[in-house]
Amino acid sequence: MSLHEWAGRSLGTRTVSYDESDAILYALAIGASEEQLDLVFEDQLRVLPTFALTLAQWAPDALAVEGVFDHRSMHGSQTLEVHKSLPRSGEITLTARVGNIWDKGSAAICEVVIDSDYFTATWSIFCPGHGGFGGERGPSVAQPDAAAAKAAATPTITEVAFPTFATQAALYRLTGDRHHIHIDPAASAAIGQPKPILQGMCTLAAATLPLAQALGAHPADLRSLSGRFSGPVVPGQQLTIRVSDTGAFDAVYGETTVISGGAVSFS
Template identity: 65%
Template sequence: MSAGDWAGRDLGERTVGYDERDAILYALSVGAAATDLDLVFEDRLRVLPSFGLTLAQWAPDVLAEAGAFDDRAVHGSQTLEVHRPLPRSGELRLSARVGDVWDKGSAAVFDVIVECAEFTATWSLFAPGAGGFGGGRGPARAATDERPVGATAAVTTFPTQAALYRLTGDRHHIHIDPAASARIGQTVPILQGLCTLAATTLVLASEQGAHPADLRSLRGRFSGPVIPGDVLEVESWHGGDFELRRDGTSVISDGRAVFA
């Protein structure tokens, strides 16, 4: 079975429940402060929209377990479109499917789409060794026009962040076990890409005078590793575009975060 045969494949439905403690743990793991009472105190709680991505993580895992690609696959990019606020607690009925599968020659890119009443999210998974099946290469990345210098701000991660974020659902060993991270060329465990992306939205919301729970759309391409404890720089432009850098090198490119 070639990678292209997975396009359009139904990945099933699941009802996923959570409570206020789960939403608060998530907010703390992506960098909310103890003083952000509407993110960490149940009496005032507003749930971060990106929390929904932890509830939908099962979908790309289903595709992996079905044998579409091997353990060399990496999370290439992520999008999130918010339709309505997540409740403080309850259940979401999620449906998942494979979208397009693009042939990059030596690799394939699988789009996994998860939908519910509250949001639509797409994981793009880059799978080495799965290309060469004669499919389309997919849309080319748009050229970036020269633009003025944007506003900059610091995104500060903390040393225990990857270990804490694991408790929200992403328990891949490269985020906790040095032996596992060494197998991908990282001497220490790296921070989860979705954690880095969500942490950046907190800073961008503050810079724009918005509330992070008012996020309406989000995207980012994971272009480099982040080590828990790194201080990163985010450069942002009017309209929501941003780029996140570590020591001048991009770690999230093609970023965009739009708030109500």
């Protein structure tokens, strides 16, 4: 079956379970400190909303198992809408489907949408070689209107340190993403990266910690998050978050943007 024929197809329903140890391991993997007791201590635990993304990973993986994605496919962007707080432990029922398949000419973008009572998450997967089927191109990155931009008030931009640590990709693998490029130098070299790279989902989720700090919020009060994966991160690199008072943000390593077009909100 061609990729575009998957549009709108159900990927089924799955009930996933987790306990407090899983939620704490996740918090540590994305950079929570031992001082953030309500993220890492079971007696005070608040589950980070981005933990939901590890619970839903089975859905895009199911398409990979079906051969829909190949080694050239890349996770292009991610969104998360939080409906209510995750419980400290328990079971959650998730329903998944293929969303839009956008025709970008030489490539296609495949959306995988996961719904639950607690959140809605959308993976956008960039799939080279699957375009040209005559479908809609879909939305493109909005270009700012010069006159409107000049008339608008200049937002306040805050810069905040965004550290990663050397064992972060190895630790994050224990939350479910076991792809070899995040641990094996031979596998990362095969895709042109001399060192194993940090999982994009880890980078995006980890960004919510300095983002919350910059915006005077608690990371467990996240309500929405989105971002495009624009460049690789090597564990241990020290990144910088640039965030406006509207919640628009990006993440950079030196002159290289690694997350672009980001948007975040907290309650």
